[in-house]
Amino acid sequence: MGAISRRALLLGAGGAAGWYGARRFGSHLPVLDGVWLTHPTPGEGVLNDASGLSRTPIYRHITLSQDPGEALIAAIRAEIREAAAEGRPVNIGAARHSMGGQAIPREGHAITFDNGMVEADTANGTYRTHAGARWSQIIAALDPIGYSPKVMQSNHDFGVAATFCVNAHGWPVPWGPMGSTVRSFRMVLPSGDLVTCSRSENADLFGMTMGGYGLTGAIIDMEVEMVPNQRLLPTAQVMPAQDFPAAFDAAIRSGEVPMAYGRLNVARARFFEEAILIAFRPDADQSDLPVAESSGLMSHLASYIYRWQLGSEPMKHLRWWTETVVGPALGNGPYTRNSLMNEPVETLGDRNPTRTDILHEYFVAPDRFDDFLTACRDVIPGSYQEFLNVTLRHVSRDDESWLSYAPVDRIAAVMSFSQEMTDRAEADMARMTRELIDRMIEIGASYYLPYRPHPTVDQLVATYPRAPEFAAAKRDLDPDLIFRNNLWDSYLGAL
Numbered sequence: 434m435g436a437i438s439r440r441a442l443l444l445g446a447g448g449a450a451g452w453y454g455a456r457r458f459g460s461h462l463p464v465l466d467g468v469w470l471t472h473p474t475p476g477e478g479v480l481n482d483a484s485g486l487s488r489t490p491i492y493r494h495i496t497l498s499q500d501p502g503e504a505l506i507a508a509i510r511a512e513i514r515e516a517a518a519e520g521r522p523v524n525i526g527a528a529r530h531s532m533g534g535q536a537i538p539r540e541g542h543a544i545t546f547d548n549g550m551v552e553a554d555t556a557n558g559t560y561r562t563h564a565g566a567r568w569s570q571i572i573a574a575l576d577p578i579g580y581s582p583k584v585m586q587s588n589h590d591f592g593v594a595a596t597f598c599v600n601a602h603g604w605p606v607p608w609g610p611m612g613s614t615v616r617s618f619r620m621v622l623p624s625g626d627l628v629t630c631s632r633s634e635n636a637d638l639f640g641m642t643m644g645g646y647g648l649t650g651a652i653i654d655m656e657v658e659m660v661p662n663q664r665l666l667p668t669a670q671v672m673p674a675q676d677f678p679a680a681f682d683a684a685i686r687s688g689e690v691p692m693a694y695g696r697l698n699v700a701r702a703r704f705f706e707e708a709i710l711i712a713f714r715p716d717a718d719q720s721d722l723p724v725a726e727s728s729g730l731m732s733h734l735a736s737y738i739y740r741w742q743l744g745s746e747p748m749k750h751l752r753w754w755t756e757t758v759v760g761p762a763l764g765n766g767p768y769t770r771n772s773l774m775n776e777p778v779e780t781l782g783d784r785n786p787t788r789t790d791i792l793h794e795y796f797v798a799p800d801r802f803d804d805f806l807t808a809c810r811d812v813i814p815g816s817y818q819e820f821l822n823v824t825l826r827h828v829s830r831d832d833e834s835w836l837s838y839a840p841v842d843r844i845a846a847v848m849s850f851s852q853e854m855t856d857r858a859e860a861d862m863a864r865m866t867r868e869l870i871d872r873m874i875e876i877g878a879s880y881y882l883p884y885r886p887h888p889t890v891d892q893l894v895a896t897y898p899r900a901p902e903f904a905a906a907k908r909d910l911d912p913d914l915i916f917r918n919n920l921w922d923s924y925l926g927a928l
Contacts, residue, residue: 478491481537482529482534482536484791485789486532489537489919491538491539491540491541493542501653513915516541516542520913521540522538522539522541523542523915524538524647524917525564526647527567527591527594528591532791532884533886534919535646535883535920538918544651546564546592548563549566549567549573551563555578559616559656560580561654561657562593564593564618568585568589568591572725575771576724576725583605583614588776588778589774593657599883600612600644600836602845603826604826605692607827609829610828617655618631618652618653620649621651622649622911623910630642637906641835641907648918648921649911663769664716664719665767665769666713667711668712669760671707671757672709674806675802681710689715690712693711693712695709695710695826699753699822700746700750701746701749704813713773723769743821744819788851790821790850790851790852791884791885792848794847795880796846796878797844797846798877805876805878816862817857817862819851820850823848825845826847828844829842830843836900843879870888870896871892882920886920886924900924900928903925914926
């Protein structure tokens with residue numbers, strides 16, 4: 434499988450598409466057959482996120498680019514003091530790519546980090562990085578010395594600390610969320626105190642912050658694990674969807690597959706009935722690894738195939754055929770580990786100003802995967818939403834994060850919908866989301882928090898049983914509730 438098959442025809446192993454297209458239009462959309470939602474371009478006093486539906490007023494937005502030393506710490510403390518004195522919230526962000534205001538402080542101080550400092554320690558297999566460094570900067574620093582992030586978020590646009598704070602995972606196997614690869618970090622608390630957190634020092638705060646959505650403080654730098662870069666060869670295996678968990682597990686447990694993911698057929702006639710497993714194994718030749726590059730022409734051409742699925746069942750069949758037949762027949766790689774992950778979210782961006790890409794993600798134990806397929810077949814096709822893609826990944830058990838979505842090993846199903854930006858479509862999305870989550874709760878699965886704020890508070894608590902404990906500890910740590918976002922305002926603050 435050459436460049437066409439991985440990046441082009443198998444496009445979308447990432448996930449968070451839609452930010453670019455959702456931002457680039459003016460203050461009002463034309464009225465078609467629905468009532469269009471007002472969507473101003475983010476500007477002075479307003480921030481938005483990947484959904485394009487989270488327009489939020491803020492007091493101030495500043496960018497801090499200092500190295501992680503005294504100047505950065507002083508600047509953060511100054512913002513905290515001013516915000517506390519005026520009763521305003523603070524939030525630290527990077528790309529602000531979540532979809533429900535989880536990285537935006539309403540009427541508060543929004544701080545964006547912009548610093549790509551990376552210092553590798555090959556003796557210890559780690560790198561130290563500024564909290565705001567993007568994954569593209571991590572790859573650029575590690576690739577020349579023959580190393581790679583052990584786990585990173587699927588697209589390279591996002592901030593390293595932001596990935597930790599949303600507890601994001603990637604598609605390297607057999608690991609859990611990216612947080613499992615973090616050795617330690619330094620953080621400014623709501624009190625202004627600077628602390629170091631690791632599994633042996635301030636361990637509770639480490640677990641709260643991993644997947645704590647920036648509610649515990651401002652991370653300034655991190656020590657994270659890296660692994661050697663590799664040249665990899667892909668293989669593709671098509672199967673009935675119910676057989677995917679066993680095949681996925683066999684590939685992972687073999688110890689020969691450092692990267693793998695799957696897909697399901699989304700055409701309505703065969704909805705969730707067929708799966709494909711893409712597994713990458715080390716090439717025998719590991720000499721002279723090429724420089725990690727990003728998307729090429731074929732990736733951008735393939736994005737059109739991805740978009741042509743909208744409202745077209747024949748195009749969905751065509752895409753599945755290209756993934757399962759054409760792609761495997763065209764070539765066999767190789768790729769480097771870094772080049773596979775060095776992909777911007779813009780590759781899948783939707784530039785249609787009347788629609789936005791909305792993600793869902795569900796985490797299901799392999800032995801309940803068939804129940805998951807049934808639930809999705811029962812709920813999704815009856816909705817008003819256009820379903821474009823589902824990517825399947827492995828997530829190992831996470832018993833460190835207080836808000837863990839994987840208390841056991843699980844298969845992550847990252848779903849992409851194209852939603853009309855209308856009140857009708859938003860109401861339908863909310864209804865479908867709640868119905869899906871109810872079905873997930875019935876089978877012991879979980880849903881991911883960074884997306885649209887459609888679940889109920891009761892659904893959050895049923896999925897994240899330590900949420901009330903997290904909320905109580907947050908109030909002890911931050912009695913003035915300085916660090917806030919919509920996840921707190923709409924959910925955790927109610928507990």
